[in-house]
Amino acid sequence: MEHDRKRTRAWVLHPDIKSEQSRREPAAALEEAVSLAVALPDLDVIGNDVVRLPKAQPGYLFGSGKIEELAQRLKAEDVELVLIDGPVSPVQQRNLEKAWKVKILDRTGLILEIFSDRARTREGVLQVEMAALSYQRTRLVRAWTHLERQRGGLGFVGGPGETQIEADRRAIDEQLVRLRRQLEKVVKTRTLHRAARAKIPYPIVALVGYTNAGKSTLFNRLTGADVMAKDMLFATLDPTMRRVQLPDGPEVILSDTVGFISDLPTELVAAFRATLEEVLAADVILHVRDISHAETQTQAEDVEAILSSLGVDENRPMIEVWNKLDQLGEEEADARRDRAARDDALHAISALTGEGLSDLLETIAQLLQGKRFEEDLDLTFAQGKQRAWLFEQDVVQSEEQTDNGFALTVLWTDKQKARFKKL
Template sequence: MSKPFETEVAKTRTAVLHPDLRRADQRRAPEYALAEAVSLAHALPELEVVGEQVVPVPRPRPGYLFGPGKTDELADWIAAEQIALVIIDGPVTPVQQRNLEKAWKTKILDRTGLILEIFADRAQTREGVLQVDLAALSYQKTRLVRSWTHLERQRGGLGFVGGPGETQIEADRRALDERINQIRRALEKVVKTRGLHRQARAKVPYPIVALVGYTNAGKSTLFNRLTGADVMAKDMLFATLDPTMRQVELPSGQTVILSDTVGFISDLPTQLVAAFRATLEEVLDADLILHVRDIAHPDSAVQAQDVRDILESLGVAEERRNAMIEVWNKVDLLDEDGLSAAERAADRHARHLAISATTGRNLPELLNEIDAALRDPVSTEVVDLPLSAGEAAAWLHARKLVKSSDVSDLRLQLTVEWSRKQKAQFYKLHRDIIAVS
């Protein structure tokens, strides 16, 4: 029973169309692409998907995308279903958008606009909101058929889906450019702050392990299981947008920082790749990258290639991409035959481990794999320090590197077992004390 004065928010009746362009470079089956687009639409709570279609497009029509007969056929279907918003899973030019809106008497949102809308609805941190705004404004500059009422929005979202200004055409590019410049200046300050945080972490130099993967692969669920955190983890595309970092202790006693990042997706809008470069700096700086895959997804191999392509576009070097560990998540959804088929199709050059973040299967083995990947060859040495070098000694003890200690002639002799990287970090951070001694 509803509470007094409580009203339900009416949902927008939405149709999702995937234009099957039959491109030679097409990797994804159209039915899987449509299913992903529908999942994207479900990520916005104000939308109600009432219809979905794969629409063959043998030859795209410049002004309408679809041919005349198909445009009229879809117009009749849209009218009969009382559809208020049509999501076209692909790029739509401003001219095509304007013409289709007139022909169908409905609003049109392309794939880029939909993803931007989701990002705007989910971004929580100031940096995330600014980055989404910058990406959206860059996109809007080509969309004179759209207003940009979201500049003063009171809710999440960008105003593409609804709002009082949808029919207003705003052509004041100077005001738009001024707002873009304002956001860029604000972002520069945020980036400087992030740089200071990174410098602070360098003084406590734990290795960084970054989780990357296709959206909804289970990165946040895995992050929560390994860290005991409570990051939003739902069966939903783009559940995580803002990066989250937590400490994890490995079986050897080594502490690492685990970083959960935004999920990747095919045809990620170029505006977002540029805007989120700062957010993804944790991936570029990571000591180890875990590529989390939904191995139960029928398009898992294609999704994995999309992730590799995006990492390459972000500047992650090939040798580091080859050194990744592939984490095959959601094996609890596969039977033995399905897992065997995945093993047969695996890239033999990629290290992989099958796990379930939900059930905990093989998580101890994953921690051991991370431990081994980060472990440098160790050597045992005696570090000679003055008794006043308490901070340097504490640094060694905090990392459990000290095997024994002795005091002789007002000097502290510490027998340490460490890697070359830990040794270099120690002497870099405490060079002044060591020079005095």
């Protein structure tokens, strides 16, 4: 019980503003916002609502009637924190906190909280700190212009309010410069690691997808690694890499990346670019989709938009992985399987049960090395260098010694055959 008392009682509101057309269904958006809130361990989400508005009110966001109605409800439920799924200006935040006597957090603030709770690597931590500072800085600047207007030329220029905010802004700017330098060092080290990896002949396979699509579960299933895989938004924030031996194929490095999300606050897009840079180095991209989600199509479009904004080459081999077949009814799951069976760039799987994974791995292997075929070769004893190369390439299936040398059966690609002929 002791632990329960420490958890903050939270309420989630999704403003459905008529004048701002959103592609997302209000109910689905609210559900995602609740999942975001649940991802914070010290929050106890006790209720949620979609609040329909003709337009956002500049001072309070909501109209006075709605504010009064919500005030009574929040008080009755003993709510301490209200999470508003959307942008809230500093003025609106201050006014609502006064009216409801609760703490207010908007979507950006909430995502920042989750990011700081999840970041593990040095780079992740630095990026979150920078994003949080940029966010605070905009709050200061906006609050400051608001004060300027209020003062209205009463000769307060250089007064205490302005000086304090100027000092705060300067402190934030200095901290940002310091963090940026540290981050540059970390990114440089990462670039060196990446250059070192480029020398290793392991191709990189990157998992990307909307947050909660099941990337980490798939990663764990394929690598036997124990990356945190909970049914939670943003469970992974740091790219995690493991080596995987593909059956009848090369060894690859599998990279699990941070989950994408729609309307990702701008402060965070910049901060997490470097985390996604692994994707730019990938030889094959696996776009993992939660095919059981009501908004799977919209989520896929969000992911594709972010990939293209990162500058991912359109010709980069990409496989769309329809995950969570186990969450669908039998008829719908069969329809998805049939659809995927007709398209090489589509795979229907369940990372949880393991269904469809061997076919997926086979496709990855083929993409990385072309189709492989079997061939018999006869080598003389003098061709020791060629024989060693074949073993290095790991293409030899069997070998027998003959009177003149060796009879080998190899499983290789046209590319390997062409390189062998040049030896």
